[in-house]
Amino acid sequence: MARKPYRALAGIDAKALASFQAGIRKRYSDDQILAELRDSAERLNRSPTMREFAADPETTVHPQTVIEHFGSWNEAKRAAGLVPRRFARREELVGLLRDLGEELGRIPTAKDLDERRGSMPSKSLYWHTFGSLSSALREAGFDVPVGEERLERAVEQGVALARKLKRLPKFADWADARRDNDGLLTEWQVYRMFDARRGAWSTFQFLIREQLGEDGVEVGSDGRLV
Template structure:
């Protein structure tokens, strides 16, 4: 059984109400008009409407891009309020830079869910798809190790064998979904389902592939999908 990580005592002592007031106070450091003036001044120095990356790199700008988003909701909304025209097109290089920065922050390749959750600082997923053809292709160009094609299925099977050892039986679709909630590097259960082009019963076909992989590794899998008792987790 995994040992539960203890939180630092200082984190346990944080008063949520006091923290909320503190955060609100930080946001009040700048008025909306002061932020808009920062945007206008940065645009004047650059000679064009700044992207988030350009604004963050502007040594004379004293406001962080995230503060701008907190005040106005999105980056483009702030620029419209400042009388600046939002940049309609984001270059391929800027999209790659956004993915790299988000990946560095997360410590792993960003997923579709990550992109949606960071809306405002990230380009839309539809723009990424339109530019690169797929998120996988975009991540590849950004330097991430992302499986494609047959490699994706191979990795899913390998992940399935690992998960089966953890569960003590071949993973069910719902169990895979739970595992992905804990580990965002896994493909979603529906990605796996669609990738195994066997109908009807795509998931059972995937379980069959996982069973075959386990057999190759010398693991005996029962007719009901269970693994030997010595490989099952303690209850």
């Protein structure tokens, strides 16, 4: 049985309500709302979620007001030049890479993305959407050799193994891990990426350490994660 509407609601004049709501929306212009979104992103150093925006003590606009003006939270962020953190469209991600490459005058790297966390999507979002950053770069029109993608994949796998071991993986560690996870490149595939020359594995460990450092993980001189 349907519940009867409250008397207070049933007695509302629809035209008067619509006029009132329109007046409320007019308290903020689109430009004012977009400015608040950009300012909040600058304070947070990332594109804000609705919850983060509402919790920002310096914002004066409620997230629902933002949605009423632009139709959705993500459309408002797009209008503000911010990247939706989880629901960016594929073409948006590609376009942002092209713009970044034009700004830099070269092919963007994972480090470039990390340094622009407030305005660029994370490298993990590119990895999740395209399979790798190299694949995303190729789709954006950059000439990225296939070997670069394999090395990128090896370093990502090396970082994951280092986190698990709490230290940089040795050649034997990789062989052991490969027996339990055939999704890993083989230790010899990794070794040959560096032309199997002397110091090849330590060069690989260096790249893993550099990536861990970019992720905020410190590695001691003994190779252990701090």
